[in-house]
Amino acid sequence: MFKRLTDASRPKVTVTINGAPVEVPAGESVAAALIVHGERACRTTAVSASARGPYCMMGVCHDCLVRIDGVPNRQGCRVIVADGMEITHQSGARELKP
Amino acid sequence: MTGRTECAVIGAGPAGLAAAMTVAESGVDVTVIDSAPEPGGQIYKAVGRSPLPDTSALGPDYALGRKLVAAFQESGIRHIGATDVWMITDDRKIALLRNDQASFLQAERIIIATGAQERPVPFEGWTLPGVMNAGAGQILVKSSGVVPSEGVVLAGLGPLVLLVAWQYIRLGVEVRAVLDLTPAANYLRAAPHLPAALLAGNYLAKGLRMQWDLRRARVPIHTGVRLIRALGTDAIEAVEFVTWGRTRRIETPVLMTHFGVIPETAMTRAVGIRHDWDASQQCWRPKADIWGNTEINGVLVAGDARGIFGAKSAEWSGRLAGLEVARSLGRLSREERDAKGAPTQKAMTRDHRVRPFLERLYAVPDHWWKDVPDAAAVCRCEEVTAGDVRAAMRAGAVGPNQVKAFTRAGMGPCQGRQCGATVASMAAQETGRPIGEIDLPRSRFPLKPIDLGTLAALELPAAELSGEASADQAPGMDVGGSKPQRALLEDAE
Numbered sequence: 001m002f003k004r005l006t007d008a009s010r011p012k013v014t015v016t017i018n019g020a021p022v023e024v025p026a027g028e029s030v031a032a033a034l035i036v037h038g039e040r041a042c043r044t045t046a047v048s049a050s051a052r053g054p055y056c057m058m059g060v061c062h063d064c065l066v067r068i069d070g071v072p073n074r075q076g077c078r079v080i081v082a083d084g085m086e087i088t089h090q091s092g093a094r095e096l097k098p
Numbered sequence: 099m100t101g102r103t104e105c106a107v108i109g110a111g112p113a114g115l116a117a118a119m120t121v122a123e124s125g126v127d128v129t130v131i132d133s134a135p136e137p138g139g140q141i142y143k144a145v146g147r148s149p150l151p152d153t154s155a156l157g158p159d160y161a162l163g164r165k166l167v168a169a170f171q172e173s174g175i176r177h178i179g180a181t182d183v184w185m186i187t188d189d190r191k192i193a194l195l196r197n198d199q200a201s202f203l204q205a206e207r208i209i210i211a212t213g214a215q216e217r218p219v220p221f222e223g224w225t226l227p228g229v230m231n232a233g234a235g236q237i238l239v240k241s242s243g244v245v246p247s248e249g250v251v252l253a254g255l256g257p258l259v260l261l262v263a264w265q266y267i268r269l270g271v272e273v274r275a276v277l278d279l280t281p282a283a284n285y286l287r288a289a290p291h292l293p294a295a296l297l298a299g300n301y302l303a304k305g306l307r308m309q310w311d312l313r314r315a316r317v318p319i320h321t322g323v324r325l326i327r328a329l330g331t332d333a334i335e336a337v338e339f340v341t342w343g344r345t346r347r348i349e350t351p352v353l354m355t356h357f358g359v360i361p362e363t364a365m366t367r368a369v370g371i372r373h374d375w376d377a378s379q380q381c382w383r384p385k386a387d388i389w390g391n392t393e394i395n396g397v398l399v400a401g402d403a404r405g406i407f408g409a410k411s412a413e414w415s416g417r418l419a420g421l422e423v424a425r426s427l428g429r430l431s432r433e434e435r436d437a438k439g440a441p442t443q444k445a446m447t448r449d450h451r452v453r454p455f456l457e458r459l460y461a462v463p464d465h466w467w468k469d470v471p472d473a474a475a476v477c478r479c480e481e482v483t484a485g486d487v488r489a490a491m492r493a494g495a496v497g498p499n500q501v502k503a504f505t506r507a508g509m510g511p512c513q514g515r516q517c518g519a520t521v522a523s524m525a526a527q528e529t530g531r532p533i534g535e536i537d538l539p540r541s542r543f544p545l546k547p548i549d550l551g552t553l554a555a556l557e558l559p560a561a562e563l564s565g566e567a568s569a570d571q572a573p574g575m576d577v578g579g580s581k582p583q584r585a586l587l588e589d590a591e
Contacts, residue, residue, distance in 0.1 A: 001228065001351045002238070003247035005269060006149040025149065025242070032242040040227040040333045047481040051332045053227030055478075057234035058140055059133055060215045060362070062511035062547075063225075063478060073511070073547070077237075078180075080135065 002035045013083040024081050031057060031064040031076035034087065042066045042076055046093035066090055100202040103129040103176070105423050106192055108183050108365070109211035111139020112163070112409045113401020113416035115170045117209045120420025122175050124429035129203065130170075131194065135179040138167050139213055140237060141409045146171070149243035155268035156240070157261070159409070166413065185543040186369050190396055195548055200556040207396050207423045210366055210384075211416060214359040214402035217381070218516045219254075219466060220474045220484065223328025224355070232262045232356035245271045246352045251337050253277035253326050254356040256460045257305060262354065264308040267315045275348050276312065277323040277339055279357075281463050288459035295455035298448060302455075320346070325469060328353055358460055361403050364515060367541035369394055375534040378457045379406050381519065382538055388443065389435075390419035398422060407450055414446045467523045476524070477517040479510020487521055491528045498522050498539040511547050514539050 004025070012023045017037055024033045031054040034042050041051035043065050054064040057077045064076035069086050072094040076087075107118045110132035121128045130137070138145050142163025153160060170177075178196070185193035192203045216231045223229065232252060238244040249272040252263045263276050295302060312319060326339045329347075338347045360381035367373060371392045373382040383405045390398035400419040401412035418439050425435040470476070472485030482505045490504035498514070498521040501507050507521055508514030518539035526533035 001246060001248055002244050004149075004243050005151070005239075005245060006243040007151050010149065027147070027149070028242045028244075032238055032244045035238075036242075036244055045481060050225065050481075051227050052225060053333070054230065055225075055234060056216065056231050057237040058215070060512060060515050061478065065511070078133070 001038065001040060002032075004036055013081055013085075015081050015083075015085040015087055017087050018089060026081070028081050029057075029077050030066060030068060030074070030079045030081055030085075030087055033081055034064075034066070034076060039089075041089070043090040044092055049092055100191065100204055101129075102204045103127055104205070104427060105129070105207040105209065106131060106190075106203060106205035107209045107211060108132075108192070109139065109213055109401070109403070110134065110137040110170075110177065110179070111141060111211060111213045111401060111412065112166060113213070113403070113412040113419075114139070114209070114211035115166055116413040116416035117211060117400050117420040117423075118175050118416075119170060119173055120417045121209075121423050122173060123420075124424035124427075126424055126427055126429055129176045129178060129205075131178045131181050131183060131192070131203070133180070133182055137170055137177060137179070138163060140233065142167055143237055144241040148240065150239070150269075156265050160240070163409075182546040183365065184546045184548055186365070186397075193544075195546060195552070198549070198552055200548065200552050202558075205396075207398065207426065209390065209398045209400055209416070209419045209423065210369075210403055211399070211401045211412075211419075212362045212365055212403045213412075214406060215362045215515065217357045217360045217462070218520055219355075219357040219462065220470050220476050220520060221326050221328070221355075222471050222474050223330065223334065225475050225478055225481075226328050226330050226334045227332070228330070228334035228351055229328045229353045229355070232258045232354040233359075235262050235354045236265070239265065239269070245269055248272070248351050249274045250352040250354060251275050251277065251348055251350040252354050252356075253279060253323065253337065253339070255280045255462075256356050256358045257301075257456070258356045258359075260305060260308045260312070262356075263312055263317060267312065267317060273312070273315075273317045274350050276317060276319045277326060277337070277341075278319060278321045279323045279326070280321070280459065282322060283463070284459050284461055287461070288455050291455035291458060295452045298450070298452035301452045326355070357462060359402065359406055360519060361405060362515070363403070364513060364541045364545050366392070366399055366403065367538060368543055368545060369397055371397070371399070373538050375536075376405065377534070378454065378461075380457075380462055381406070388418065389422035389439075390415065391422060396426075407446075407453060411446050411449045414442045414449070417442050418446075464523075464527060467520070467527045470520075470524070476520050477505075477507035477510065477514075479512050479516070480506040480508075482507040482517070484524065487524055488528060491525060495525075496529060496531075497525050497537040499537050501525070502539070508539060513541070513545070 011026045052063045055061045066076045067088045068074040104127040107114045107130045145163040181196040324340045328334045329336045336349045366384040371384040398419045400416040421435045424430040470484040490501045495501045522536045
């Protein structure tokens with residue numbers, strides 16, 4: 001649904017998206033990386049479990065919440081990818097650890 | 099840990115950057131705090147390091163930002179990026195959140211330049227993945243060089259709809275259609291303001307040029323469009339709309355919408371500045387004088403955060419706020435401030451002449467709020483529908499603050515940024531009262547979600563913890579305590 005127009009020579013980092021390793025350009029946001037790699041939805045909502053994806057891309061709407069390196073509720077549009085980063089979908093509400 | 103600065107500027111878009119550089123010219127110690135990692139704001143996002151091989155496709159206005167951002171970077175002004183401001187205390191301590199660590203910055207003056215956000219207008223299916231703001235499309239292309247690969251439909255009203263479509267065709271993206279939701283009546287209301295708008299510069303010529311280019315590229319432009327619906331189950335598959343009495347449907351994996359922009363007022367509301375409804379701009383604006391002084395002592399506003407006038411005027415309004423901070427700290431006399439500010443004020447006045455025309459042409463008609471279908475989500479976070487909001491009003495809620503208590507609309511992580519204005523507009527329609535009489539949605543600290551663990555790890559000066567702080571150092575967490583000092587406004591607009 002989305003593609004990059006960037007030239008292939010830019011430096012890359014390797015992240016995993018739902019466990020699968022992918023190479024993405026350094027400096028890209030997690031939300032951008034997700035939609036380029038076909039992940040239109042990044043989470044399901046806490047109220048009705050409906051699918052949501054990035055919407056405003058500027059930190060206002062909080063719809064692009066994902067789990068990054070095990071920490072849920074991160075704003076995907078505001079986190080820049082880093083080598084070895086683990087990005088996973090988030091289902092429903094954030095769980096509370098005792 | 100509490101740092102110190104004479105002047106803190108919140109936001110690194112055109113207003114914030116111009117304000118900071120102006121303040122620094124007078125030898126004032128200044129710190130810019132911004133939520134993005136790099137300066138530029140949304141409009142000049144990533145302008146210095148575009149991932150695109152050629153940025154000329156984005157148009158000449160984007161390139162203008164390069165000079166501003168480069169000048170700021172060369173100035174050596176302290177820039178704290180990737181940082182949220184989650185609280186401002188009455189004594190101007192700014193609470194920061196960066197990398198999950200909270201800290202305080204004590205400032206003598208604060209310029210709030212948090213810019214604008216896109217105006218939310220709910221429609222059926224607007225929560226489906228694949229439906230985005232047109233501004234989101236721009237951010238994707240500017241910061242990551244990412245564009246739709248299998249077509250896109252752009253819908254709404256306002257210059258950004260055209261601009262994004264135009265940028266996309268220049269980048270080789272398939273624009274399946276542009277759905278122009280501008281009501282025909284808006285043209286009649288805007289027409290008398292056309293001569294003044296023509297004097298403001300080449301804004302209108304640019305718009306016509308883009309329309310011409312789109313038609314030449316054979317992009318279908320549908321006018322008179324109403325009642326758009328995004329259809330799909332787990333993501334958008336098609337958009338349906340009514341045009342000149344006919345219902346049409348276009349298959350598309352991506353729909354980008356835009357209904358104008360409004361000031362991002364969560365911070366200005368939370369610090370206690372009074373806001374007035376601007377009927378022409380259709381948004382709340384913090385009350386401020388020409389220099390950006392607000393009723394809260396030492397807190398100024400600049401740029402689109404104080405009213406929508408665009409990037410050029412934002413820069414100038416930042417400059418005026420910077421001059422006023424220098425004056426109030428004793429670095430400039432009143433006469434020096436006035437002399438330095440005069441050409442800026444003149445340029446701003448000229449630039450503002452396009453606004454009455456644009457504001458009428460791209461006004462959201464009142465009946466749209468009645469047209470929001472009951473099933474459409476109004477509060478995206480808590481999934482409160484238009485039907486729920488209307489039911490709350492029938493049960494006695496008269497504005498967004500009661501609707502919030504009745505339904506949870508506005509209690510999710512975005513803290514009402516996506517539903518506050520909608521609920522107020524719906525309340526005006528449902529109750530028949532002018533929107534200026536509807537209560538402003540309350541905004542409270544913390545302005546961003548913050549973990550309790552992060553708060554607990556915050557080191558506060560011992561005096562504040564033991565309650566020994568003097569009156570002017572009272573920690574702002576004590577919401578019921580000292581009220582912010584109100585200052586008299588000069589040349590109130």
